[in-house]
Amino acid sequence: MTTNKDSRTRFVRACRGESVDRAPVWLMRQAGRYLPEYRQIRERASFLEMCRDPALATEVSLQPIRRFGMDAAVVFSDILLPLTAFDLGLDFRPGPILEKPVVDAAGLRRLKGSIATAIEPTCEAIAALKRELGDEAAVVGFAGAPWTLAAYLSESPLSRDLVQLNRWTYQDPKFVEELLDRLADIVSETLRLQIEAGADAIQIFDTWAGVLSAERFEAVVARSLRAVIRHVPRDRTPVILYARGAVHLVDAMVELEPDVLSLDWRTNLGAVAKQHGQRVSLQGNFDPAALSLPPDQIQSEVMQLLEAGRAARGHILNLGHGVQPQTPVEGVEAFVRAAQSEEAYSDG
Numbered sequence: 001m002t003t004n005k006d007s008r009t010r011f012v013r014a015c016r017g018e019s020v021d022r023a024p025v026w027l028m029r030q031a032g033r034y035l036p037e038y039r040q041i042r043e044r045a046s047f048l049e050m051c052r053d054p055a056l057a058t059e060v061s062l063q064p065i066r067r068f069g070m071d072a073a074v075v076f077s078d079i080l081l082p083l084t085a086f087d088l089g090l091d092f093r094p095g096p097i098l099e100k101p102v103v104d105a106a107g108l109r110r111l112k113g114s115i116a117t118a119i120e121p122t123c124e125a126i127a128a129l130k131r132e133l134g135d136e137a138a139v140v141g142f143a144g145a146p147w148t149l150a151a152y153l154s155e156s157p158l159s160r161d162l163v164q165l166n167r168w169t170y171q172d173p174k175f176v177e178e179l180l181d182r183l184a185d186i187v188s189e190t191l192r193l194q195i196e197a198g199a200d201a202i203q204i205f206d207t208w209a210g211v212l213s214a215e216r217f218e219a220v221v222a223r224s225l226r227a228v229i230r231h232v233p234r235d236r237t238p239v240i241l242y243a244r245g246a247v248h249l250v251d252a253m254v255e256l257e258p259d260v261l262s263l264d265w266r267t268n269l270g271a272v273a274k275q276h277g278q279r280v281s282l283q284g285n286f287d288p289a290a291l292s293l294p295p296d297q298i299q300s301e302v303m304q305l306l307e308a309g310r311a312a313r314g315h316i317l318n319l320g321h322g323v324q325p326q327t328p329v330e331g332v333e334a335f336v337r338a339a340q341s342e343e344a345y346s347d348g
């Protein structure tokens with residue numbers, strides 16, 4: 001039997017498909033409005049102020065770890081924060097709003113500014129989390145994928161089907177290519193700085209990849225995403241790739257060779273584990289809405305999901321998307337308890 005001596009090791013080993021005693025657990029958006037202690041801080045500060053204050057960002061990243069003891073802490077920030085390097089008039093209400101979206105080549109040329117300065121508070125928070133947590137939990141850094149950032153840059157507020165960006169992929173493919181290449185550089189720089197600050201793993205969020213067909217994903221998006229993944233020093237820091245509504249993109253995502261593929265709740269994790277689980281570890285994919293079930297039902301659903309995940313070389317238990325603000329705290333507690341219960345251990 002393997003016993004992992006600490007959560008940080010357990011997490012990184014699961015990413016790489018090395019043997020672990022049980023699947024590590026964390027939740028996307030685990031720091032957020034469902035927690036009363038988060039809402040208390042949020043009453044005094046705007047979301048952007050919280051992201052820009054390393055002490056506040058560190059504090060809210062630690063809140064769920066103190067309460068539930070997940071195996072990983074995700075740094076409190078946002079995928080749009082690097083873009084505050086530019087004069088775009090970004091605000092959150094609570095979704096991102098840009099006063100000055102980028103709609104042409106001239107707009108693209110105006111994207112000049114220091115990414116390092118824009119995400120300095122995030123990097124400071126990562127360093128503080130490392131000091132505070134030691135090996136007690138892995139620290140996860142993150143960035144948006146070029147396509148998802150391009151969506152928020154091109155249209156504000158963003159339409160559900162990315163009407164603007166999708167049209168450009170046909171009308172002006174050269175502009176879209178330039179936009180994605182520029183964003184790939186920004187994302188690579190963001191991840192490099194977070195890794196330098198001490199992130200144990202990084203997650204790339206391609207929340208909007210699912211609007212594309214597999215063919216369009218290959219033709220339009222894959223190149224810039226591959227460039228981002230290739231820039232990460234993989235021997236040091238594993239890469240987790242998340243896409244939402246992307247059952248049809250699983251094969252294409254596996255081809256990009258992330259260490260971990262993070263599935264949304266609509267994908268059958270057991271089926272992907274059987275098909276691709278020897279090449280890639282899996283993360284997910286509990287339905288966030290199911291956190292409203294009674295604790296004993298959460299326990300049994302988690303056990304089924306862990307069973308399905310055993311067909312993969314590694315499984316990190318997580319949700320299929322972020323925790324919703326209406327989620328009962330008891331649901332999150334039951335989820336983490338189940339993941340760490342005796343039954344969840346490989347010989348348990």
Ligand code: CP3
Binds near residue numbers: 028142
């Ligand atoms: O997971 C965590 O706990 C870390 C923090 C985190 C946030 N945003 C905090 C946040 C992470 C990893 C993100 C990523 C992010 N941001 C994504 C990709 C993941 C996904 O959800 O698909 C996207 C698309 C964004 C852009 C964004 N920021 C949106 C669409 C919204 C509004 C959504 C909502 O829940 O209302 C935000 C705001 C935001 N980002 C909040 C938080 C905690 C709510 C802000 C508040 O407290 O008012």
